[in-house]
Amino acid sequence: MSAGRTAKAELTALQAALAAEHAAVYGYGVVGGRIDERRRAAARAAYDAHRARRDALAIQVRDLGGEPVAASAAYALPFPVRDADSAVRLAAELEERVAGVYADLVRAVTGARRGPAAAALREAAVRAVRWSGESVAFPGLAERAGDEAGAAGPGVSATPAP
Numbered sequence: 001m002s003a004g005r006t007a008k009a010e011l012t013a014l015q016a017a018l019a020a021e022h023a024a025v026y027g028y029g030v031v032g033g034r035i036d037e038r039r040r041a042a043a044r045a046a047y048d049a050h051r052a053r054r055d056a057l058a059i060q061v062r063d064l065g066g067e068p069v070a071a072s073a074a075y076a077l078p079f080p081v082r083d084a085d086s087a088v089r090l091a092a093e094l095e096e097r098v099a100g101v102y103a104d105l106v107r108a109v110t111g112a113r114r115g116p117a118a119a120a121l122r123e124a125a126v127r128a129v130r131w132s133g134e135s136v137a138f139p140g141l142a143e144r145a146g147d148e149a150g151a152a153g154p155g156v157s158a159t160p161a162p
Helices: 003-034 037-063 084-108 111-132
Strands: none
Touching: 003 037, 003 084, 003 111, 037 084, 037 111, 084 111
């Protein structure tokens, strides 16, 4: 692959990860409003982690000469979040979807960007297990098997809610 195509692929994957982080931050806002007290600290830590990743990705996009994709005002949730149990399910789905996007990013980036992308994949996979109590052998990959076009976002639609 030529250097130009590699840089374009990296920028595209970084933008997808940034969009996923925007959606995760939004999703955790919903989770935080419904989660029970005993899991509130975990939700807050995840929210803060996604905000930090979002900000770091925006810098990386700019470093490659891109304009960071903006967050939408709202995102369509995959299901209604009415109580603590559905908030936990949403948190698990957010993390599984983010892991998928980071799996794509690990595949697309080279050099110094690969380590942080792999760390983000690992962190999302660990959080997904903590929320759901279940794991998969290759986090971020099995979930993507039927999604050849790439991730739309972590548990929420990449398109704004109507």
